[in-house]
Amino acid sequence: MTFPPIQEQLDLITRNTVEVISEEELKKKLEKSSLTGQPLKVKLGADPSRPDLHLGHSVVLRKLRDFQDLGHQAILIIGDFTAMIGDPSGKSKTRPQLSAEEARRNGETYFEQASKILDPSRTTICYNSEWLGSMNFSDVIRLSSHYTVARMLERDDFERRYQAREPISLHEFLYPLAQGMDSVHLKNDIELGGTDQKFNLLVGRDLQREYDIAPQVCITMPLLVGTFGEEKMSKSLGNAISFSDTPQDMYGRTLSIPDDLIETYFRLLVPHPETPAHLFMEIIRQNPREAKRTLAREIVSLYHSRTEAVKAEEHFDRVFVQKKAPEDIPEFSFDSPSMPLVDLLIELNAVKSKSEARRLIQQNAVQIDDEKIGSIDHEVTLGNEARIIKSGKRKFFKVTRK
Template structure:
């Protein structure tokens, strides 16, 4: 099999990484693969604790795709067994454990979404329950003998919890060991992960060495900050842009990032980025608004199409900039001719709870026709002539009296 020259491969692989442990070892592995014509095995572990992927996940998935494009073997490990332990990385308390069924189901969704970036025909997908689930208790004891409690407490989150006397369950120590056994089983050459996975990746490297296997190279990628500009992107924090967001939501959420994040997002997310950071910085300084719009179009086009991106931008300008309702609103008909505003919003599923609906009303984020509604006890009148209800910045509903259709 023909591979690009080592220098060319290294330039691509090292770009945008945080750390490569070590570059010299990676260079030797690449050279060996060229001589032998054998692709390197590149491993990425996927935690299926949540089925929804966001742009934070795309950073490391894109690096895996780069290895694919260079001719190497991409191995996506769905941690259905380790999810039953719960990855303690970056956690201040014991993480909830999933059932085997929940983990496997989430894993299927993970691969389907990851295939928006990876070439699914060239991706090997594995479930680590297939080998970890077969280990006997004696095997676990032998595995545990390769690591000490002192080494485990070198891990930042464990060390902080130990000092603050926050409980650490014994099973949490088994998580990095179990993940390391994935590397032992697969005999992979490289493992990818976010910076929060560095400890786990190094455990895999150590265990391979303990089991007489050439140790893997560990490559860590940056953690993408969410749309709030402060916390790591996470759906639970409400600062995520998800793979399965609509084009309109994806475009709008990308535009909502602070200007200070444009360059970082561009470098990590733009598929055809040339790597000229200085040029991008200059463009941002000259016109941050248009550069951010270009970024938003690029992001949407990657997960949908250029046409979808153009329509999403048009929708944003109409609804958000010009505060007009979308053209394609479907009329929702009720038997009633009027309804209390909170009841109406809940019937429309505009907000997840009555408390949220009341809060948004009091903040002036709800409008009926041209009238802003600020009274949580207001009655909204509607008849055969539809009324446009605006809930928040992006949600519009057309309601009318008549037969209830939903």
């Protein structure tokens, strides 16, 4: 197999990375690959504790796609076994463990979503329960003998918890060892991860040496800051833009990011922009609002289409700039001549619970025909003429009586 020139590969691989351990070893592996015609085995581990992927996951997935585009082998590890341990990375307390069924079920959707970025025909997918699940207790003892407690406590989050006298369970020490065994089993050349995974990646590198395997090169990628501009993107923090978001939601959430994140999002999330990078930087300086709109169109185009991106922008302008209702509002009909507003929001699936409905109403976030409703006891009258219900910023419904 023929690969691009070494420097061309290095330029693409190191672009946007935080750390490569080490670049010299990476270059040697690329040189050997070019000489032998054998692609490098590049591993990315995925902990399926949450089944929905968001743009934060895309940063490292796009780096894996870079390796694919260069002709190397991408290996996506669904950590169904390690998810039952719970990754302690960046955690201030013990993370809840998943059952085998939960981990496998969540992992089933991971590859489908990751294929929006990866080339599925050139991706090897593995579940680490295939080899970790067959280890017996003596195997675990033997594995544990390769690492000391002192080395484990060098890890920042463990050290903080130890100093604060917060409990650290023994099974948490096993997580990086189990992840490291993935590298021993696969004999991969390179492992990718976010900066919060550096310790785990280095454990894999150390264990490969212990098992007389050429140590992997570790490449860390930046953690994407969420839409609020403070903490890293996370579904649990409500600051995420998901792969599965509608074009309208994806566009709107991108516009909500602080101005100082526009350049970072463009650099990390848009691999082949329609607008050249140097022109986009100029737009940021002259008109941050327009730059954000350009960024939002680029992101929606990646996960949906250019056509959907244009429609999402038109929807946003109509609803949030012109303050009009969207053109394609879902319609619902009910038998009753009237209905409590709280119950109606539940029926429309506008909210998940009555408490959420009451909270929205009390925050003046619910409107009927452009009139804000502040009473949680409000009764909605239904007739032949459609009434427009607006829940929150982006949800609209037409309701009538049957």
